[in-house]
Amino acid sequence: MNTIFTPPLYIQRYEFVIDFVKENKPKKVVDLGCNDCTLLRKLKFHKEIELLAGLDIDCAVIRAKMYELAPIPTDYLQPGDHPLTIELYQGSVTERDPRTKGFDLVTSIELIEHLQLEDVDRFTEVVFGYMAPVAAIISTPNADFNPLLPGLTGFRHYDHKFEWTKVEFQTWALKVCKEFGYVVAFTGVGQIPAQEESIGFCSQIGVFQIDRSGGDAPRLQNNVAEEHLPYRVLYNVVYPSLCDSNIFQRTLVNEVLYWAETLKREWLEEIRGVGDEESEQTDEEGCSREGMDREESQTGEVERVEAGGRGFEVENEEVGGEGRTDMGQVEPYREGQSVCVPLVRLCSCPRVQALSGTVQRLTKFLLENSRVQLTNDGTAVVLVDSDDEDLEWDENFDNTGTGPFFVSSVENEDWETELGQ
CATH class of the missing domain: 3.40.50.150 (Vaccinia Virus protein VP39)
Incomplete structure (x- = not known):
């Protein structure tokens, strides 16, 4: 029928x-x-x-x-x-x-x-x-x-x-x-x-x-x-829900780590010049947009920063040189062999912002979780730059071992020699 x-x-x-x-x-x-x-x-x-x-x-x-x-x-x-x-x-x-x-x-x-x-x-x-x-x-x-x-x-x-x-x-x-x-x-x-x-x-x-x-x-x-x-x-x-504090904490940390890795990868690709002509053209357009946005910021309106093709807003903050605001660094940066992704940047990601609300609350949640490593001042997530783990750093690398995130190199294993082969 x-x-x-x-x-x-x-x-x-x-x-x-x-x-x-x-x-x-x-x-x-x-x-x-x-x-x-x-x-x-x-x-x-x-x-x-x-x-x-x-x-x-x-x-x-x-x-x-x-x-x-x-x-x-x-x-x-x-x-x-x-x-x-x-x-x-x-x-x-x-x-x-x-x-x-x-x-x-x-x-x-x-x-x-x-x-x-x-x-x-x-x-x-x-x-x-x-x-x-x-x-x-x-x-x-x-x-x-x-x-x-x-x-x-x-x-x-x-x-x-x-x-x-x-x-x-x-x-x-x-x-x-x-x-x-x-x-x-x-x-x-x-x-x-x-x-x-x-x-x-x-x-x-x-x-x-x-x-x-x-x-x-x-x-x-x-x-x-x-x-x-x-x-x-x-x-x-x-069903699991965010009403459960353990589930909420796990979900927030997963989102933070996902977006931190994504932003780190995009930033590394940008500074290393990875990409074809299309990506270079996108970067140029991004710079143009950023320049126009900086002019708008002089009127006291919300500053919009472009990063990796995504825009985010930092309310009532003036973005100064080298991608910094009054709240601190906005763009990822390097510390030793690590890449640091600022919490203010992470909090601009919609899902992270929906879960945490503010940078202050996000900081509080992350300080309580051992899966996330923060900088000494608690303003950024620290991630290992896995692509450079076995490479020598240039003259800008802090090889004194005094940097806050210095990780000593480990000698590569040569198991064939050890076995006499």
Whole structure:
């Protein structure tokens, strides 16, 4: 049946939910009848969601796919600002469980038609009376559309207990609104035949939202300890986040080291003249831009410095000779066999700035971490110039051993001679 729609109808239903999430940004979402967790796997990438739950009566179908909801490597490399908790339950949507209270969004995609008609009222009371979400998305087949589906006789699925017409679905939805204080908007997915617009969508959808015309509706408290818990927990995972101090520290240090190495490499390429004509032309353009920017800085506006094709801003600082500001050195520089990348330059990198906020905070965090070596005055990250480890320095090299980062050379091993070969 889905093959007559492009994209397939089930994908259109999921995309409808995703679009709603993008627009309304709910923090807590539960999918009733989550089946193989396909919708949950799509929703977990939306950073605004803090709690994602799924419920299904079929334990086996959840277990078959639940580990696909586990964090992936990028979740550890780029953790979110807040933790994402994912919980999967086995249970019936006609039973009350206090862990389902207080959600911003409840989704029930092609579920209600799998219930016995006598259970629909119970489902309605549990979802809208007990769970009382801020919003709910309910989708179900439109029986009026069935004659247009080639080869279909009877219901669309062997497990369907009923299929509502457009009028029947809307009658049920309006009754829900009257009894539980919601408003509903009717829509759907599945293209409407031009000559049959009165039939409606192939899959009809009701978007319910709490009626706030009389003021904000009260939210029910989650008194888990006081009530029976009929649902069985099948899976629970908490994603890494920057709320964890250890994860925050590791993420910040990784970003600092990455950008420090990047800036070091670009600076070394520039001073060593590495690059073709295009890179030389880029350097000349960069100098021209920098010259114009210096003129603008005389007006007291923000100075913009170009480095390696990237621009960054140093607010309320005047850039003097040799790339320095009142806060210290801006561009990388050499100390002995090391290259020093100033923290003020690192703090201009968007991700580092977002994590640390200020140079002062960045300094504080780095002083507490042994993975990063700072200069004696704590203003720059020290990196070894690996390309020059085995080379003699020119007359500018401090070979007295008195420099703050002097590293004595190590004699190269000659294992062939030692073995008498």
